[in-house]
Amino acid sequence: MTDLAVTIRKVDKNYGSVRAVQGLDLDVPQGSLVGFLGPNGAGKSTTIRMIMSIIYPDAGSIEVLGATALQAKDRIGYLPEERGLYRKMKINQFLRYIARLKGLSKHKADEQIAWWIERLELPDVLSRRCEELSKGQQQKLQFIAAVVHDPELIILDEPFSGLDPVNAALLGTIVHELNAQGRTIIFSTHVLHQAEQLCDRVFLIDHGIKLLDDPLDVVHERYNPRMLSMELMDPREIDLPVIPGVQEITRKGTCHELHLTQEADVQSIMNRLTSILDIRALELRRPTLNDIFVELVKGSAAS
């Protein structure tokens, strides 16, 4: 058994003259929770579809769960970005059909469906038609269709869209539970703070090219802007004496942002500030995934 759930090597995919994915390399460790990020048209869906063996690469290789993508199909759960249901089909029929396609026996399928319906708080829906459910309920139904066969690798494309905060939290909890049980989870999203809360690793592509592929803490460290955010007890303009390591001071609302040099000793600067100013809050700014995303994508567009 390999330690990697997904291995992508030098994968290219073109649609006519459009280069959707170019020379992509990617390793997804087993048991990880990976955020798959990128702007619209970056090649996320194409990559996911290739992992799912819905489409095939023009060049390169993809290995999923130690096998070819096609062989591993029944061990992968997939929630596509564009939700799809048979509108007129009854919910139990739909879920049973998907479960059967995923290789479950009739008995096992019914058992799993009952468990997941309960877990996702969808009581008394089995005999209703898919079109009778609300958007949020349909979203949960789709999630069940993705995980009903107890897959080892789960790929979720925008799993939280259409969910209210309560249901989004419920789904987030379930995603964490599945990951804690050892499932590898890849999810693509535009809501970066959700990725930040859930993921232990991020993968960013733009124009089909990989820009970032690291554990989240490494990313934070690498893109540390070295900035102090300071709020005074009495909001006013200040004229600080020269403090070694402070490059520039800018004001944002009630806060002052102190841009530090790479060599600055943060601790001594904070001590100096607290000694000369009446401070309400002082914080070493941590870069958000959003900041990193914007910086990298802008840089990619410029190059």
Added chain:
Amino acid sequence: MKKTWSVAWREFRHTVLTKAFFLGVIVAPLVFLVILIAISVFLQPEARPLVGDVGIVSPGNSLQKPLQEALRNTTAPPPINIEALTPSDSPAMLIEGAMASPQNTVVPEKIDLTVRPVSESEIDSVKEGIRDGTWTALIVAEASALDLNDDSDTNRKDNRVKVYVSPDSPPSHTELLEDAARLALVEARVTRQGLDPALVQRLTARPWADTVRLIEGGDEKTEIGDLRRFLPIAFMIIIWLTTFVSGNYLLTSTIEEKSNRVMEVLLSAVSPMQLMGGKILGYAMVTLVMVAMFSSLAVAFLVMVSVLDLITPLQIILLVIYLIMAYLMVAAIMAGIGSAVSDMRDAQTLLGPVSFAVMIPLFLSPVLAEEPNGIVAIVTTYIPPLTPFVMVLRLVATEPVSGLEIGLSIAWGFMCALGLIWLASRIFRVGVLMQGKPPSPLELIRWARYR
């Protein structure tokens, strides 16, 4: 294979076990058939009475008497007494009845006409009388009508009879008057030659002729010409109808899955080939249900008219083989079109030429029936997707098709069917994930070439 079967079973269940299928494909044709039989048995149309005065203008008033006789002898045909039919009578009578045009069966409920001689100077006033209803009709025979001319068309025009009727005179009245006038003219000509019209009529009555085909093995088979002509077309229509109805279901289901966006969910569980294969298999089962239904009706008809032996067991086996071939070709085309477009309107645009192409054998059926081994038949046999449709017409025609050609057409047809399925699968795997405007032919070729 298990997944392909799961897809097939869903498609079959969700098509056949629906009210729409039950009503549209099973109940509607049966109801139509029952209504057709009921109309032909119980609702014999009847024209209004044909009564009044008929004026006749003829050389030497020679047509008055024969016309009166002809009109007096025109009565409604006796109804068919089904109980009195014997097995040997029934085929011919039933087929004769089926082939008769509806207007021929319309007979005025009462005919009471008086033929009155009219001079040439009175023609205009009688015509006026026809308009205001005091006269029923006027029949005018040319002066040369009784002359003996040769049979060329030019001369026939010279001795014609004209029948003047009112604007609201129904076809049954005009046909009856025309027939009576022509009969009277012939009778007058015969009398003028000093012959007995009744004797001449008996002598010239055309006898009934049976065609007896000497079939292989030394047997003889009496043939019913019209049914012989009708049968290949009937079988071709059954195959055309069932394959196209099933193909349409396949097309609709594919487009629906695309527009519902459920396609990607399915493709996460099965490969595009398994999905397409499952659909083709599922709708093959739907086709079988429809063929079983229509064929039982056809066989019931053949049994009823005691001509089941018109089709041999070998022909039935070959018909099934060509049905499978036709279905595979149509299904591949429908799967390709369904995957390439996003709505039914776009699909209809692409479907039009295909439907027309497959109808070509039907337009060619007279040629194929007359010369089942002629050049047209042979050439069209090897043009996909016409192969199975042309072969069905050729197989049930009179002249036997050689075993070699049957074998070749089957091999070629299935090769083409597999080629179409391969092409459809190439388009399917790309097309099912595409949305928006339908692709151009060039784009389809590009899709087929994607890795």
